[in-house]
Amino acid sequence: IETALRESSVTQMLCHDKIDSTNTAALALDAPGALVLAEHQVGGKGRLGREWTETPRAGLAMSLRVPVPPHAVGWVPLLTGLALRTAVARETAYRADLKWPNDLLAASGGKLAGILCEMTPDAIVIGAGLNVDHTREELPVPTATSLALELGRPIGAIDRSALVIAYVQELTTLLAALHTGGGGLRAAQEAYRAACSTIGARITVQTQDAPVAAEATGVDDDGRLLVRDPAGATRAIAAGDVHHVRV
Ligand code: BT5
Structure with missing residues (x-):
């Protein structure tokens, strides 16, 4: 993963076997460009004090710490959802629904991914959890689903490293558009609007x-x-x- 991400916003990668929350770890690091991954996240955070439950080896927990211009912070969670949706489509050909601001839902309505962005004075920590390889019994809540289930793929058939790489590459491109603004940012915003299934619903x-x-x-x-x-x-x-x- 580290080699593939040499051209991205990642300057350092930390891969934990077990951790409470990749977001909490990235918040504590004073390193712009840090990417924290965990095989097993035991204290994952959702929004508004809710919990995010991981299943070891089945889920992806990823937190990227990056500087973001203050005026553009509002778009980070949305573009993160777009990056994750694009990465999933690129690597598995699955087209998830993108619900405003950034949940990824399956056609069945089940939740495939969640995103939690947390601010520090000089950076934003972008946390994403993606359900990849859960069997039905392993789903943490009845409203959850996984890519393996939706695609009908055997466990282990989806390349989780390729998903991490695709996601960080897509996110890097969209975050660059936030920094430059102008036409690049407008194109990113339009791509989000085109993908967001909440609009018109x-x-x-x-x-x-x-x-x-x-x-x-x-x-x-x-x-x-x-x-x-x-x-x-x-x-x-x-x-x-x-x-x-x-x-
Ligand atoms: C979210 O919250 O959807 C944001 C989740 C962010 C998780 C990532 S993982 C990496 C990083 N490190 C962290 O500590 N967090 C981030 P919210 O919209 O509040 O949804 C939470 C709700 O989703 C819970 O109350 C459950 O009902 C449900 N839920 C919990 N775990 C789930 C899972 N694995 N898949 C689907 N739904 C889940």
Whole structure:
């Protein structure tokens, strides 16, 4: 992996057999360009204090620590989801649904991957967990699924190292667009919008008070989801849980 990533944003790679959280490890490192991987992550973090559960040798847990210009931080989680989706398509030909901001879902609705970005004063730690080789019995929660299950591939047939390499390469290209801005950034944002299955979908948005039914109409230049409520009013959502309504 290290050799293949020589041209990427990775300057140093740490591969742990067992660790609490690759994000926590990358947060503690003062090394821009550090990529932390773990074969078994025992204390994986989800968003909003939730947990991410890994199955040894079946899941991928990856955290990349990189500097990001402050004005572009809002797009990092979204472009990370795009990078992961593209990498999965490149290596396995599987086209996952990309749900705003960045969950990867299978056609069955099962969750294949989750992303957690955490900020330090000078960098962002981009954490991604991908379910690759789980059997049905190994899935940590009923809402999860794995690439092996969705593709009907035998365990061990999907090259996990190739997935790591493809993901970091895709992410490197998209992060470079964030740094340069201009046309490159607009192209990356358009690629995200084209891939995001939330846009155009009927959704429910979990607000502080209650779930609200709405239609997602787009993603604005700050990475916020634009939703139109039944009364026709449009507003932008910066963070929150969005559930697609299946019709
Ligand atoms: C996420 O949170 O989806 C972000 C997960 C980020 C995990 C990566 S792994 C590498 C790095 N190091 C870390 O410590 N974290 C990052 P959220 O949207 O809050 O989803 C969490 C919810 O997904 C849980 O409450 C479970 O219901 C479910 N879940 C837990 N483990 C799962 C898995 N392996 N596959 C699918 N769903 C899972």
